[in-house]
Amino acid sequence: MMPRSIAPTRAARHLALAALLVLAAGCRSSTGDEPLAESAACPQTFEFGNHGCARLVVVFEQPAAPLPSAYIYDVRAVSARGRDQGAPEGLAPNPAPGAVPLQLTLWQRLPEAAGDTVSMWITARLFDASGPAVTGAPLPVFAADSALRVVRFAPVGSVPATDTVHLTLRRP
Numbered sequence: 001m002m003p004r005s006i007a008p009t010r011a012a013r014h015l016a017l018a019a020l021l022v023l024a025a026g027c028r029s030s031t032g033d034e035p036l037a038e039s040a041a042c043p044q045t046f047e048f049g050n051h052g053c054a055r056l057v058v059v060f061e062q063p064a065a066p067l068p069s070a071y072i073y074d075v076r077a078v079s080a081r082g083r084d085q086g087a088p089e090g091l092a093p094n095p096a097p098g099a100v101p102l103q104l105t106l107w108q109r110l111p112e113a114a115g116d117t118v119s120m121w122i123t124a125r126l127f128d129a130s131g132p133a134v135t136g137a138p139l140p141v142f143a144a145d146s147a148l149r150v151v152r153f154a155p156v157g158s159v160p161a162t163d164t165v166h167l168t169l170r171r172p
Contacts, residue, residue, distance in 0.1 A: 044156045045105070052106040052116070052153040055160050056090070060124040060167040062097045063143040068128040071142060075100045080119040080148060088118065088153075095124070106153050120151045124167045143169040 042053035058075050075095040079088070090102040110116065123146040127139035145167040154160035 040159045042154050042156045042158055042160060050105050050107055051109050052155045053160055054104045054151045054153045055162045056102040057162055057164045058100045058102060058122055058124060058167060059164060060097060060169055063169045063171060065171055068130040068142055070129040072127045072129050074125045074127060077102055077104060077120045077122050080121055116153050117150050120149055122147050122149050122165045124169060126169055141172060143171050145169050
């Protein structure tokens with residue numbers, strides 16, 4: 001009786017290659033928050049057009065008090081003038097204590113008087129999610145901090161400077 005070949009079949013090689021490609025793709029952030037060295041410049045998105053970007057790193061630590069049994073972090077940047085100006089907003093997809101990157105895309109041109117800056121509220125909050133869920137009701141804030149910052153935007157194709165914001169979560 002002839003021994004069976006231990007060489008992988010064509011289907012097994014294709015499956016192994018597909019698994020390798022999936023693993024390689026997983027090594028890169030899918031959020032777009034961490035700029036890669038080769039793509040550090042503000043990208044042109046083309047589908048809607050954009051006029052620049054800004055990069056922030058929000059650094060915060062969880063509060064010293066005992067934490068609720070279930071909680072959710074929220075880190076974001078919103079325009080101090082509100083949404084009606086077409087101002088950028090940034091929301092970290094899965095924030096955790098430490099350094100949280102935020103990338104902001106400028107979807108409309110800024111008014112001539114603004115130059116290349118927008119005043120923005122940078123906030124970090126810890127919500128208490130240990131109670132019963134109530135549809136339509138916001139979660140209670142366990143700890144929070146915010147800072148008003150002037151954020152400078154770089155034009156498409158330019159590399160924006162990264163601004164670091166330090167926040168200290170405190171109980172209200």
